[in-house]
Amino acid sequence: MKSWNRMQDAVAVVLGVFAALSPMWLDTTDRAMWSLVVLGVLVALSGLAHMARPDMTMADYAMGVFGVLMFISPWVMNFDALRGASWTAWVVGVLTVVVAVSAMPVMSARMHHGGHGGVAAH
Template sequence: MFSDSRLQDYVAVILGVFTALSPLWVANDNTTMWTLIVLGVLIALTGLAQIVRPTMAAIDYAMGVFGVLLFLSPWVMGFTEYSGASWTAWVVGVLTVVVAVAALPVMSARMHGHGGLATHH
């Protein structure tokens, strides 16, 4: 989906930093704030890890898991009453999963030594 430049890794870093900093501009309580900070930092770290080690496919999966956890966090952590924080979690969670999934075909191609999508023989 993205080019071989691994643009998705930089997008993940931006999404993670945005989420981690979002308690500065959205209404929240202590639980909401720490949920957004921790998951945001983890998403940003997975993006940074992929920039440094682009052949580690497990990082893309971890990024996807963190995106799902972020999406579910308003319900699991009980902060749906904070609409700004909830919408941040839902939107960034979905975008993080999309970025992680978009990275998988690129990773598969690199692991199989192809310039494009990996073919199955």
């Protein structure tokens, strides 16, 4: 189970770095740029924090919150008209939430041990 979480943490770091650096090749406004940079850095840091301390489950929950914030940022920060920046936020946000949920202790225990309705139950 630990190697699975390590892979998820690495994916979170890559997603965060991608989002944080994406304003370098995307057309953005100041709001779009700062949303992608700040939320990208927070996603990457939550992945790194979980790598450093795998028992720190708050990093998974924080990562999920950052993913949701990333997903809604184009509407909240009013850059949904910028297709590249908004699609980056939406895709990275959804993938971050998926990674965070799959790394949560209860979900990963069910998925990997086949317990009561998990993915591996059959």
